[in-house]
Amino acid sequence: MNALLLTAVFGVIMMLSSFLLTSKTAIRGLAVSGMVIVLAANVLEMMGIVFFKIDTKDMIAFDRFSLLFNSIVFISTLVYFLLSARDMEKVGINYGEYFALIFFVLCGVTLSSSFHSLLILFLGIEIISIPLYILTGSDKRNLKSNEASLKYFLLGAFSTGLMLMGIALIYGATGTFSTNGITTSPTSALVIAGMLLLMFSMAFKVSAAPFHFWTPDVYDGAPTVFTSFMATIVKVAAFIAFMRLFNDEFGSLQSRWQLLIALITAITLFIGNITAVFQQSVKRMLAYSSISQAGFMMMAIFAMNADAREGLLLYSAAYCLATIGIFAVLMKLKDYSFDGFNAFAKQQPLLAATTTIFLLSLAGIPLTAGFLSKFWMIKAVAGTGKYLWLVIFAVLMAVVSVYYYFRVIQAMYFKEGDGQTIEASLPFKWTLVLLAGIIVLLGVFPNWIIYWLYF
Amino acid sequence: MPINYYIFLSIALFVIGIVGVLTRRNAIIIFMCIELMLNAVNLMLVAFSKMHHLAKGATDATAGIDGQLFVFFIMVVAAAEVSVGLAIIVMMYRNIHSVDVNFLNRLKH
Amino acid sequence: MGASSLIVLMIAAVAFSGIAILISKFVLKATTNKQKGEPYECGIPTKGPSWVQFNVGYYLFALIFLIFDVELIFLFPWAVVVKQVGWLALVEIVVFFFILFMGFLYAHKKGALKWM
Helix, strand or coil: CCHHHHHHHHHHHHHHHHCCCHHHHHHHHHHHHHHHHHHHHHHHHHCCCCCCCCCCCCCCCCCHHHHHHHHHHHHHHHHHHHHHHHHHCCCCCHHHHHHHHHHHHHHHHHHHHCCCCCCHHHHHHHHHHHHHHHCCCCCCHHHHHHHHHHHHHHHHHHHHHHHHHHHHHHHHHHHEEEEECCCCEEEEEEEHHHHHHHHHHHHHCCCCCCCCCHHHHHHHHCCHHHHHHHHHHHHHHHHHHHHHHHHHHHHHHHHHHHHHHHHHHHHHHHHHHHHHHHEEEHHHHHHHHHHHHHHHHHHHHHCCCCCHHHHHHHHHHHHHHHHHHHHHHHHCCCEHHHHHCCCCCCCCCHHHHHHHHHHHHHHHCCCHHHHHHHHHHHHHHHHHCCCHHHHHHHHHHHHHHHHHHHHHHHHHHCCCCCCCCCCCCCCHHHHHHHHHHHHHHHHCCHHHHHHHHHC | HHHHHHHHHHHHHHHHHHHHHHHEEEHHHHHHHHHHHHHHHHHHHHHHHHHHHHCHHHCCCCCCCCHHHHHHHHHHHHHHHHHHHHHHHHHHHHHHCCEEEHHHHCCCC | CCHHHHHHHHHHHHHHHHHHHHHHHCCCCCCCCHHHCCCCCCCCCCCCCCCCCCCHHHHHHHHHHHEEEEEEEEHHHHHHHHHHHHHHHHHHHHHHHHHHHHHHHHEEEEECCCCC
């Protein structure tokens, strides 16, 4: 509850700051300190200190899982602000509003990670989506940004319509919105239809195939700063909502949806990885890589056991931090193609080294957080004892993913080129080094996160 | 009237909306079709709310009221979505002087 | 009030409009000119095409109006329970309007309400 109210309050404060504060440094400082306060409040709530006690009529349930996830999201956002806040200045003149919208998105993330009622799920997903439509189109003169925004908006609103229909059908069958699980038996057609509609719309929000087609265009067209935010924090938040929904509400119907989710997982892994191989632009490659990572995260939805819950938290931390780091480096470049990375290691050895660590983590090489999170996912699926072909397929696809991540590393270290001159400030470099350090440490001591889930 | 009629009507409206979204090329009309989908959901929620109220209203006076409240939230969120969407469409129109979604293929490679 | 009154109303409505048309047909002398064939527009005839682009300010006003108009829908459920809940309901609605006012303040300060 702390974080929920504070993010909303800081959203309003940032909105007002856009005309109260004139200096961009002041706005940035306010946003970063707001983020620190939100994070601190959330950590305090994990320790049992709740500032606001509000009776939500059991519509919102802040349990350890959602609180821990919120902390991961807030840490990632803090890192994102530290690394990329300066790049937001280039997008347009409305600097304060960008932060305001991001805080509103975080408010939606808090709602959708802790809902205990389908109403809150709907509100959370919408509070995430609507600011994102604006952020995607924030580069107003750029046609690509306009197109991405319109496309994202039309498809996002469409999937919201599907979700609402699903909610309405489930309400018709059960007579309640709270996600206490389907208890009516035998299961009526209304419940099955509603479950499928909800599954499709959530698969759309997490960009799982075959509902992924908007992702590359939107991620490519949006300003790179906001792509970084959308591809990481928003995506894992949608996954948490997906997991909560299918754990709480449809847990009793697991035998009915498991095959479908397994198929979606396999298709997502296949399309994401195979298409990413053929991309020429690193930004677009990262968009497809986000689809393939979504495939791995779908495995948690499939398995839905204790390992899956631990793994999804670990995965969201590993994926968010590594991708935010890569995007932060990418933003400094002018040429987003693979050739743009040529001879990068000679120009900026420190940045190249950290980027390598991020890419290794995404590819799932041991000693990084990415490896352990993939391992946790596979362990979770193997733990169910069903559909073991999914495990083999996922491992194969992880091998494919190594190819396109290593293309960047190869370009950085082994290709000749003139190299782009980029300016990176000293704090920026040290933040990246810290981030790489966190990823490696999480790869060795994953219990740092998982401990918080149970202690 | 039996609940089936309401379900059929709102499913029909919903499917008209879906077909419109998938086949039309004008952004404004797609947008109107999405609104139609949302309103079909509203109709269905109100019908179900009444149904649950009739079924359990004798013991619980507020039974089924949450369905009607959900409708308010859908309306407000839809209004917020409309204003953002129309702003996006106006922005698009100022740049390319068209609202045809067939123009949206520059991002494809 | 049953189905019979509805039928009476329908007959009355059809009869009313039908009689009006018939009377005008008999009383007036029929003339035709070019303006009669045009779509109805009030006021003087337009100069140039009427499909012009409106000032974008209209859209801005309409969108802001839309948001604030629809937000007030929450007053309906509030009004139903305000007597039961008591003074707490008053506090809540003040908070609600305060948040709306913040949005309004933002729109005002950004010059969205100024006619350009």
